[in-house]
Amino acid sequence: MYMAEKVLETVDLVKIFKDSYEVKALDNVSCFVEAGEILGVVGESGSGKSTLARAVTRLINVDSGSIILNGNDITGLKGKEMRKIYNDIQMVFQDAVSSFDARLTIEKNIDEVLENFTSLNRKQRKEKIKQLLRTVGLKEEYLTRKPLELSGGECQRAAIARAIATNPKLLICDEATSALDVSMQAQIVKMLKKLAVELNIAILFISHDLAIVNGLCDRVLVMYHGKVVESGKATEVICNPQDDYTKKLKASVFI
Numbered sequence: 001m002y003m004a005e006k007v008l009e010t011v012d013l014v015k016i017f018k019d020s021y022e023v024k025a026l027d028n029v030s031c032f033v034e035a036g037e038i039l040g041v042v043g044e045s046g047s048g049k050s051t052l053a054r055a056v057t058r059l060i061n062v063d064s065g066s067i068i069l070n071g072n073d074i075t076g077l078k079g080k081e082m083r084k085i086y087n088d089i090q091m092v093f094q095d096a097v098s099s100f101d102a103r104l105t106i107e108k109n110i111d112e113v114l115e116n117f118t119s120l121n122r123k124q125r126k127e128k129i130k131q132l133l134r135t136v137g138l139k140e141e142y143l144t145r146k147p148l149e150l151s152g153g154e155c156q157r158a159a160i161a162r163a164i165a166t167n168p169k170l171l172i173c174d175e176a177t178s179a180l181d182v183s184m185q186a187q188i189v190k191m192l193k194k195l196a197v198e199l200n201i202a203i204l205f206i207s208h209d210l211a212i213v214n215g216l217c218d219r220v221l222v223m224y225h226g227k228v229v230e231s232g233k234a235t236e237v238i239c240n241p242q243d244d245y246t247k248k249l250k251a252s253v254f255i
């Protein structure tokens with residue numbers, strides 16, 4: 001029997017932020033994403049979505065639970081060991097422009113990643129960058145443009161080109177389409193679907209937009225106060241929610 005490869009798995013992740021009071025931002029969060037699959041993570045503001053992304057990329061430490069990447073427990077990795085797996089996990093954020101160095105061309109911005117994380121020579125890197133731009137639907141002339149000379153949608157495409165430059169196994173998109181207009185959102189969604197299938201990348205797609213998640217994701221997790229309150233096939237969870245919170249979330253979005 002064919003078994004899809006689990007690229008990411010989290011087991012009972014707990015993260016508590018202690019300020020003047022305690023916030024359980026992740027409350028026993030277990031989830032997984034397979035190669036070629038897109039997992040949506042939805043929930044209102046403050047439900048823990050970005051904390052999950054930051055925990056998985058090890059930008060923050062968790063209090064308990066495990067993070068398994070390609071079958072390896074990466075929960076406790078530090079420094080050099082952790083840097084080795086950065087090739088395998090990439091992130092795309094809402095504000096694509098500020099994720100780039102505004103003084104450098106798109107080519108140079110992407111080249112920095114290739115220079116740091118691959119052994120390609122200058123000529124090979126240039127070819128690779130051209131190929132990456134083609135993959136995300138940007139013409140070669142964008143190589144010499146600077147981030148502020150691109151539209152929001154084009155810049156997000158360039159950010160995705162840079163994110164896939166190291167052939168990651170897992171791509172985390174944190175509100176990656178939220179700043180775009182509806183037609184741009186649709187184009188990026190189409191492209192992410194294509195990338196998941198053609199490059200066999202697992203995508204964790206964080207969004208507050210249930211309609212987009214419904215159109216893009218295979219499965220979805222609904223988070224509330226750090227807990228996964230419902231999960232399942234995206235169309236089933238969103239079209240026919242069982243949990244009261246998911247019902248409310250859907251009603252608040254679609255009224």
Ligand SMILES: Nc1ncnc2c1ncn2[C@@H]1O[C@H](COP(=O)(O)OP(=O)(O)OP(=O)(O)O)[C@@H](O)[C@H]1O
Nearest residue numbers: 017019023025043044045046047048049050051052
């Ligand atoms: N560094 C931090 N210190 C203290 N509390 C934090 C920190 N980061 C997040 N939190 C808290 O953890 C909870 C979850 O926040 P998180 O950013 O994960 O939510 P979110 O679902 O991504 O929200 P949004 O959709 O607004 O981005 C919130 O109550 C937030 O205030």
